[in-house]
Amino acid sequence: MRRRTAVVVTMVAGALALVAAGCGGGGKSSNGVQGANHTLAQSGGKKGGTITVLSEGDIDHLDPGAAYYQFTYAITYVTQRPLLAYKPNSIQPVPDLAASMPTVSKDGKTVTVHIRHGIKFSPPVNRAVTSADVKYAIERGFDAAVGNGYAGAYFGVIQGAPTNIGNTVPSISGIQTPDKYTIVFKLSKPSGIFVSALQEPLTAPVPAEYARKFDKGKSSSYGDHQVATGPYMVQNNAAGKITGYTPGRQIVLVRNPNWNPKTSWRPAYADKIVFKEGFDPTVGAKQILNGQADVNGDFPPPAATMKQILSNSSQKSQLEFTPTAGSRFVALNTQKPPFNNKYVRMAVAYVLDRNSMRLTRGGAIDGKIATHFIDPSFGSHGFNQAGGYGFNPFPSPNNSGDVAKAEAMLKKAGFKSGKYSGPQVTQVADNSPPGSNTAAVVANSMEKIGFKVKTISVQHSAMYTRFCGVPKNAPNICPNVGWLADFHEPQADLDANFNGKNILPANNVNWSQLNDPKINALMEKAKVELNPEKRWAEWGQIDKMITESAAAIPWIWENGPTLYSTKVTHASELWNGGEPDVSFMSVK
């Protein structure tokens, strides 16, 4: 799971119930994906000029092998060329470094990719990219000095991929390069999502002869010396040392002189892209509206600002909303009482006031109330198969909770009065808004049916890494968890969170510790299904089963708001929660 954009602290201020117009949209793009209705100029833009992107925080890593953050990807994908990538309005990967879509053998265990000719690394490397560069790039993802967060999850299926991670770049026998422009992946078992995973930036080529010296030791410094293959590169000096990145201050992208537009579908209109960091969202949004900057990077404009924009007919078109390919949910610990009882969990699912929970993040403007896990942006990739907007096993009037139905569930669980009368339950929650407010709503809702909820408040990251992600420390309830799929395959959305095989002693993300043999078995079957239609149907069914188990209760499918100045054309990345694709934007 990639990290989300910055925490929406300021959105709580208003807790605004905003009109639905323009808030999450209901439009349908050409690929059948629901939720986005954006304008996009794919051609005819004006060449030249500078685009300025504002952010509140910094990227996580410049190194394409380590980058794993929604905002960072807005830079990585225009400076690096993975085998596959996305056009802004799409969730369907298309060949980027690859010359064509990968071919998969009948048994699903061999994936062959041909790469384009004529792609060169930026200075100082200046040579043509070969398949060996892709092999090295993926192999270094298994080096702890690089510290890639998803290599094991998606590329661990390659034959010879190490399970013990050290501080060296391993040689992986299952990645073969029969010639300079062909790369063959031998898999230990079929994988329904391997081809989709080839869009991850880990597959962007890295020249071994140049990078190896930076990859030595306990922490790779290749990011500070990286070379590019995309239309832009982070500004560097003649020796290759990055000069365009000042942590926490700014990132300057300039044109890559070795990029050949004939090999790419990116129009790359602007000459220069400047990412200015450290902006307060209120100030940043104002600067964009006034044309001092062009688009927001990692922060959503404050809810009050968005309300003003949407009520102003001349500014309304400057704001776009994109689904973020994920959901927020309340995880109930299924491994200990009282939530090891399905009916108790179902009672909680009925009684939760999801409408009030959503208000803690800004109301309708923040997204639609989630009724299952696969996000609307998946469209035909599993969302529709899970029942789309029509599937809601725990309905309540105005989504504000249904005490009567909850009490009926508690009676089935053995609480004759319909009220929970067992021991106090504990939740570990964020110690700051909006998460702390959401947790308060959860506690209030549960108290309506007799629960006494003790709340332990900690920093958001501590909530994950010390409590909810460590089963031996896990509380009964984790009210502030959520997941963004790395790409639009339901496996990337559900497997880590709900497969019993993924319960780990630390860094566990199956927060409800759901270990249902039937669901596990269906997941293992769906994972090796190579036919996408069948695979998505199977995952849709799995989504329904997980939701009905009430091991976790989804409550919002979030939107990513993107605010543009009037000086630029729009290009919001549907595949990346609305981050701007600066290679498709142009100065008017």
Place this chain on the structure above:
Amino acid sequence: MGAYIVRRVLWAILLLLVVSFLTFVIFNVFPSADPAALRAGRNATPALVEQIRRNLGLDKPFYTQYWYYLKGLVEHFNLGYSYYNSESVKSEIFSRLPATISVTVGGFIVWMLIGIPVGIVSAIKPRSILDRVMMGGSLVAISAPVYFLGLVSLFLFAKGTGQLQWFGAAGSYVPISQNPGTWFDSLILPWLTLSAAFAAFYARMTRGNLIETMHEDYIRTARAKGLRESRVITKHGLRAALTPIVTMAGMDIGLLLGGAILTEIVFNIPGVGRYAYLAITNSDLPAIQGTVLFGAFFIVFANLFVDILYAFLDPRVTYG
């Protein structure tokens, strides 16, 4: 005096050691995030998390980690490397120090230029309308949070976002070596915002001290000798009244050199304070430790400097 200074420096070093130890204890005892898990990401395998833990030295007992930290600090003046982005904490702090010094020194000049004269005027005309207006105004300035005042000033006076586009906008800071004009323009609003509460506080303190001093016997004697009132105030009254202000000023400058966090955040100034804020947000212990130690260093040594200065300002003070 020499022995006193040596003794104070040794105490200061001990104090810094205690501060660094306490920071370490707080980070380890209280439930902060697991840096290895944060660095690895939520989809990482347990093997990767454990290897990163070893790489960061987090697999070792807390006291061993602290020993390595101290060793690096003493032998190489090494403040460690960020868990978040692997950058050198020392480089990060020193690259941000000029911005923080710019904010602090400029702010200090502004608040002294406003606070002291206002305090004097109020003191020599106590209970006058002017005094009431100035003290009432200072109460408002003390009460206004920096964050709020900063945003209001940006929306009123900053280029681009303000109603009156007079001064530099948030994020417009450049080093003085790059463009002195832009540097000055970008810092006007931060200086005014930062100095508002300080100026008000100093005005009230100056007023109180001066009123008290002006009732001393030696002031009456000075007047009886026929000295002009202005000379009585400046030569005899202010000198005594300002001595405690010097102590406060030293402490405040030391505090702000450790990072004017809110001012740097609102105005997007890449200083040590903003770095400290990001370090806390990211549970980045080496960066937290570095900024805390750095701030403590300035406070401790500013305090020492002020104590030494006292001997020159107040003839009654001697150090043995």
